[in-house]
Amino acid sequence: MRNERARALAASRAFAAIALLVAFIAAAVGLAGLSGCTATDSQQEGGTLRVGVRSDIVNFGYLNERTGKYYGLEIDIAEEMARRMGYADVEFVTVTPDTRKEMLMNGEVDCLAACYSISDTRLENFDFSPAYYTDDAVIMVENSTRITDIVELAECTFGAMSGSNTAPQLVLKLTDLGFTSGADDIMDLGDDNQFDTFRLVQMPSYEELSLALEEGRIDAACMDGAIAQTYMNEDRSLLDFSISEQEYGVATQKGSALSQPVADAIQAMLDDGTIAGMIDKWN
Numbered sequence: 237m238r239n240e241r242a243r244a245l246a247a248s249r250a251f252a253a254i255a256l257l258v259a260f261i262a263a264a265v266g267l268a269g270l271s272g273c274t275a276t277d278s279q280q281e282g283g284t285l286r287v288g289v290r291s292d293i294v295n296f297g298y299l300n301e302r303t304g305k306y307y308g309l310e311i312d313i314a315e316e317m318a319r320r321m322g323y324a325d326v327e328f329v330t331v332t333p334d335t336r337k338e339m340l341m342n343g344e345v346d347c348l349a350a351c352y353s354i355s356d357t358r359l360e361n362f363d364f365s366p367a368y369y370t371d372d373a374v375i376m377v378e379n380s381t382r383i384t385d386i387v388e389l390a391e392c393t394f395g396a397m398s399g400s401n402t403a404p405q406l407v408l409k410l411t412d413l414g415f416t417s418g419a420d421d422i423m424d425l426g427d428d429n430q431f432d433t434f435r436l437v438q439m440p441s442y443e444e445l446s447l448a449l450e451e452g453r454i455d456a457a458c459m460d461g462a463i464a465q466t467y468m469n470e471d472r473s474l475l476d477f478s479i480s481e482q483e484y485g486v487a488t489q490k491g492s493a494l495s496q497p498v499a500d501a502i503q504a505m506l507d508d509g510t511i512a513g514m515i516d517k518w519n
Contacts, residue, residue, distance in 0.1 A: 282322075282323065282324035282325075283323055283324060283325075284323065284324065284325040284326065284327050285314075285318040285321070285323040285325070285326050285327070285346055285347070286326075286327045286329055286344075286345045286346045286347075287314040287318070287326055287327070287328055287329065287345060287346065287347055287348070287349055288329050288330075288331035288336055288339055288340060288344075288345035288347070288348040288349070288350050289306060289308075289310055289311060289314065289328050289329070289330065289331065289348075289349055289350050290308075290310070290330070290331065290332075290350045290351055291306065291330040292441075292442060292443070292466070293308065293351055293462065293463055293466055294308070294465065294466045295308050295309060295462070295465065295518045295519070296308045296309050296310050296351055296462055296463075296518070297309075297310045297311055297349075297350060297351070299330065306328045308518060309369070309514055309515060309517075309518040310349040310350065310351070310484075311328065312514045312517070312518075313349055313368060313486075313502075313505070313511060313514060314326055314328070314349045314486075316501075316505060316510060316514075317349075317486065317498065317501045317502060317505065320501045320504065320505070321497050321498070321501050329344065329345050331345065331348065331350050332399070332441070333397055333398065333399030333400045334398055334399040334440060336348055336350055336352065336399075337361070337399075340362065340487060340488075340489060341361070341489065343489075346488070346494060347486050347487060347488045347494060347498055348486065348487040348488075349486050351460060351462060351463065351484055352484060352485065352486075352487050353371075353401055353460075353482040353483055353484055353485075354367060354483045354484070354485045355401055358487070361490060362487040362488065362489065362490055363487070363488045363489070363490055363491070363492065363495035363498075363499070364485035364486065364487050364488075364499075365485045365486040365487075365488075365498050365499045365501075365502035365503070366485065366499060366502050366503050366506060367483035367484060367485050368484060368485065368486070368502055368505075368506065368511050369462070369483070369484040369511075369515065370481060370482070370483050370484075371460050371461050371462050371481070371482045371483075371484065372460070372461050372478040372479070372480070372481055372482065373401075373402050373405060373406075373458060373459065373460050373461070373478065373479035373480050373481075373482055374458070374459065374460070374461045374464055374474050374475070374477070374478065374479065375389075375394075375456050375457070375458050375474065375475045375477055375479065376449065376456065376457045376458075376459070376464055376467070376468070376472055376473070376474055376475075377449075377455065377456050377457075377472065377473055377474075377475060378449060378450070378452075378471060378472055379471050379472060379473055380471070381455060383455065383456070383475070384473075384475070385475065385476075385477075386410075386413075386415070386475060386477045387415075389434065389455060389456055390415070390433050390434065391433065391434065392434055392435070392455035392456065393434070393435040393436070393437060393453070393454045393455050393456075394406060394434060394435070394436045394437070394454065394455070394456050394457075394458055395436075395437050395438075395439055395445050395448055395449065395453075395454035395456065395457050395458065396436065396437075396438050396439075396445070396457075396458045396459070397438065397439065397441070397442055397445060397459060398427065398438040398439060398440050400459070400460075401480075401482070402458050402459060402460070402479060402480075403422075403425050403436060403438055403458070404422040404425060405479050405480040406436065406458050406479050407419055407422045407425070407431070407436070408422060408480075409479050409480060410434070415433060415434075416431050416432055416433045416434060417431075417432050418431075419431065425438065426438070427439075437454060442459065442463060442466070442467065445457050445459070445467075446467040449472075456475075458479060460482050461474075485502075486498050486502055
């Protein structure tokens with residue numbers, strides 16, 4: 237009898253030990269799975285992608301204040317990109333040229349689709365998807381000035397948007413043309429810059445830039461062609477002059493887990509014609 241009880245007790249203890257070992261192995265496997273999770277794994281379960289967009293650029297990113305909804309090419313691109321990446325929803329967050337860099341760096345948005353052109357200086361801080369739109373930075377004038385050529389803007393005032401690439405690119409282009417002797421540091425331009433043959437001011441919004449042009453406080457407004465269409469009217473013209481080519485891409489934090497999935501989604505949308513169709517829709 238005692239031997240039977242001893243054998244039963246031993247068997248019970250062995251069973252308990254095996255059960256404990258199985259539980260330990262299961263827990264270890266579970267932890268390993270968690271440690272190996274990537275941003276893509278979590279995306280497949282849904283979630284919301286926060287995308288920084290413009291709210292003031294017709295056909296690209298425009299907020300209807302009455303409905304609270306955003307419309308435009310970059311809105312459509314962001315929604316389709318998020319869907320392909322496995323997100324359940326997209327939250328659009330308004331950014332401006334002055335705020336978008338800090339908002340992305342601080343994590344207030346996950347990425348930017350905000351008429352944000354790819355440049356060497358920006359690539360130092362951010363990753364970019366393949367370019368989804370190519371544009372030119374242009375010069376707008378009032379017809380009443382009778383200015384039709386860049387040479388007629390000598391001794392005049394140019395205006396550009398603060399925080400954009402347009403101002404330094406304008407100085408570079410005018411220097412290459414021999415229009416001006418240029419500047420010592422084009423990446424450190426202030427709000428008001430006096431050069432040898434022209435003056436360049438930078439303003440906090442495109443609305444103010446447009447108003448300054450209308451009121452004659454500046455003689456020429458410089459901005460991307462896509463943005464210029466928002467402020468064109470029958471009293472204005474674009475000079476036959478391109479400051480520089482701009483390529484818009486989706487920006488993410490440097491080296492982030494989102495960078496490659498974003499790049500892959502945009503490339504796939506370029507390859508299958510999705511973005512071309514969206515451009516046709518909004519142009």
